[in-house]
Amino acid sequence: MRTTQIKLLDKAAGFGKGNSDHVTQLLIGVAFFLFAGFAALAADLWFTSPPDVSVVEAAGSTPIAIAPTLEPALIVTEIPTATLEPLPAEPVTPPPCVPPADWGIHTVEEGNTLSSLAQRYGTDVDTLMLVNCLNTFTIFTGQRLYVPGLGAAPPEPLEIFPTSTPRPGASATPPGLAGTMSGQPAVAPTTQAAVRSNSQQLNIVLLGSDKRPRSGAWRTDSMIIVSVDMQKNIVRLLSIPRDLWVYIPGHGYNRINTADLWGELAKKGGGPDRVKQTIQHNLGIPIHYYVRIDFQGFINIIDTVGGIDVDVDCSLSDINLSAGIHHMNGKQALRYARSRKSTNDFDRGRRQRKVLMALWDQALTLDIIPKLPQLWRSMANSFQTDLSLEQVINLAYVGAQLKPQRIISRAIGPSLVQGWITPQGAAVLLPREDRMRAMLESFYAPVDASRLDASAKVQVRVHNGSPRREAEQLAAAALRWEGYKVAGTGGAESRDYTLTRILVYTGKVAEAQSMAQYLNVPVSSVQDVTGTESPPGGQDIDILLILGRNYNPCQK
Numbered sequence: 435m436r437t438t439q440i441k442l443l444d445k446a447a448g449f450g451k452g453n454s455d456h457v458t459q460l461l462i463g464v465a466f467f468l469f470a471g472f473a474a475l476a477a478d479l480w481f482t483s484p485p486d487v488s489v490v491e492a493a494g495s496t497p498i499a500i501a502p503t504l505e506p507a508l509i510v511t512e513i514p515t516a517t518l519e520p521l522p523a524e525p526v527t528p529p530p531c532v533p534p535a536d537w538g539i540h541t542v543e544e545g546n547t548l549s550s551l552a553q554r555y556g557t558d559v560d561t562l563m564l565v566n567c568l569n570t571f572t573i574f575t576g577q578r579l580y581v582p583g584l585g586a587a588p589p590e591p592l593e594i595f596p597t598s599t600p601r602p603g604a605s606a607t608p609p610g611l612a613g614t615m616s617g618q619p620a621v622a623p624t625t626q627a628a629v630r631s632n633s634q635q636l637n638i639v640l641l642g643s644d645k646r647p648r649s650g651a652w653r654t655d656s657m658i659i660v661s662v663d664m665q666k667n668i669v670r671l672l673s674i675p676r677d678l679w680v681y682i683p684g685h686g687y688n689r690i691n692t693a694d695l696w697g698e699l700a701k702k703g704g705g706p707d708r709v710k711q712t713i714q715h716n717l718g719i720p721i722h723y724y725v726r727i728d729f730q731g732f733i734n735i736i737d738t739v740g741g742i743d744v745d746v747d748c749s750l751s752d753i754n755l756s757a758g759i760h761h762m763n764g765k766q767a768l769r770y771a772r773s774r775k776s777t778n779d780f781d782r783g784r785r786q787r788k789v790l791m792a793l794w795d796q797a798l799t800l801d802i803i804p805k806l807p808q809l810w811r812s813m814a815n816s817f818q819t820d821l822s823l824e825q826v827i828n829l830a831y832v833g834a835q836l837k838p839q840r841i842i843s844r845a846i847g848p849s850l851v852q853g854w855i856t857p858q859g860a861a862v863l864l865p866r867e868d869r870m871r872a873m874l875e876s877f878y879a880p881v882d883a884s885r886l887d888a889s890a891k892v893q894v895r896v897h898n899g900s901p902r903r904e905a906e907q908l909a910a911a912a913l914r915w916e917g918y919k920v921a922g923t924g925g926a927e928s929r930d931y932t933l934t935r936i937l938v939y940t941g942k943v944a945e946a947q948s949m950a951q952y953l954n955v956p957v958s959s960v961q962d963v964t965g966t967e968s969p970p971g972g973q974d975i976d977i978l979l980i981l982g983r984n985y986n987p988c989q990k
Contacts, residue, residue: 533565533580542577555581623681626718629874634664637719638821639709641694641726653691654709654726656786659719666883669836671790672719673783673845679854679862680716682708689862690716694726706820716865717874727817733764735793735813739800742767742792745911748988752776757987758904759911780847787843791915794833803830839886839917844877846870889917892945893975896923899931900983908987909953909979916952921975931982936960939969940976949977954989 540551548559565580573579642656653676661670676691685696690712697708710721736742741763749757752775762770771789774782802809810823850870851863894913898906906923914920934955938946946960969975 534582537565537580537582539578540581542573542575542579544575546573546575548573551579551581555583557582623715625715626871628714628720629718629878635878636662636664636723637721638662638723638725639706639713639721641706641709641724643694643726652695653689654694655691656783657690657709658783658787658790659713659721661719661878663881666840666881667836668840668842668881668883668886670877671787671841671843672877673787674713674717675779675783675846675851675863677779677861677863678716678846678851679864680712683711683715684708689860706818717870719874719878723819723821725817725819725821732768736762736764736767738809739793739796739802742789742796744770744788744792745908746770747908747912748777748781750776756903757908759907780845783845787845791838791841791843795838798834803827803834806830837887837890837917838915839889840883841915842877842881844873846873887917889913889945889948890919892942892949892977893919893921894949894977894979895921895969895973895975896979897926897981898924899926899929899935899980900985901929902981902983902985902987905981905985905987909981909985912953912987913949913979916949918949921973926980931980932984934959934982934985935978935980937967937978937980938962938976939964939967939978942976946977949979953979953985955985 540555548562552559552562562579562581638660640656640658640660641654643652643654655676657674657676659670659672659674661672662668663670674690676689678690679687680690680693682688682690682693682696684700685693685708688696693709693712694705697705700708706724706726709724714720741761743759743761744767746755746757746760749755750770750773753769753773755770755773760766760770767789771786772782773785806827807823810826846865850866850873852866854862854864856862896906896910896913898904906925910920910923934950934953936946936950936955936959938960941962941964943960943962947957950957950959969978
């Protein structure tokens, strides 16, 4: 079934009042992004090490996060290998992160392990981890843990180190937080004004959670906002770094990747609303819908569509992946998107967006839309969303007609943040408010759609004149995502071109100069040969791109 043959549902509930075909068409097809996002956002969560944030909730108190710390003076680590003392018959498992009334606090001493503490207090390691929200078997000298049999737990929250004594390596308290304990302001900061955009912009946040079975704490380490400009039919993708230090309404300052957890601890099912509030409070972006996924469904999604073709522009030594065009199955795509040993979280976010778009591109070649109800049911345990199936199907219909050059991708990157070590030793990213605000205003500002579509009118052929393997394929993939029509690729007459050449045969010099800037080669590479030369082989093209040694596809 072709997408043009699919009839829209009569009721596209939840997106506004209008019922005209025009309004429906303006609901840009983010369904492909949603299902692709189910995969891409979970990519860095497979086979990862345990989360680096511990969480506690004291009885009768507001839950707080124990910030991850720098390496303490002594770390006692033990991975249990044997079953400990049996529990009583029909044991009652306490709820995660909530100590029972008869539990008290034990301060970890040198030589303590979770196994020895479990034996000492008549419980097991799993229960200790559950109650204390531990996602690792590592405990610290001086850390306070809830244990059974010591009487009622005191109402104060647990801390690994006293907040009044900064850890070694702590940075100076940043401006705006001075004079407060642990760099926390006494009064909640003012909510950011809404980013200026047209009134018909739809914002959906895609959340990738590393929540695991029997774990009471988790993080949202992948966060992408899909913004749909319903006037211009433009989709914007914005990645938010996991370590961004923000004000979480109802909780206080913490990493943005803990907002979902604090919302759930305050009220079951309240995590997504807390994330929405946090994004609007700190970034000024109102969030209308959410999609949350854990990592279990990722491999099946990729394998169901037959794998994806990813243009790997930067090699990754830690997973032995060279630059080039790679067809990836589910496991390979996971490793590509979550790799971070040889890069960083900013680059990982970029690769997650590439996987998302590659999956969307693959979905366009398949008869996906009629299968959405079946996929929705089969994946019901892998994701949560407040979008209805009706809404997703209608969005998918329009998404199948979305032009790639109308997908704009950005991230809150290194230039918009500054590193800071909290008094507890946590390495976080403080927003540079003025720079970030300027970027968001620019990113969400109205865009001339005709300018985005201009590249679609340019026919380009790409030849590789450099020794770099598959350089022509990588350049062609990049140009296609910018909307250029790539008429073909091949090798140049030699592979010893030092400089890239861009030959213009039909007077489209401005378009060629834009291409040079996009590929990060000098604008002087453009040569207008209109009327003096013809394309090789009499090809019907506007531009011939011959790649030289100065072309580097890796542009982080």
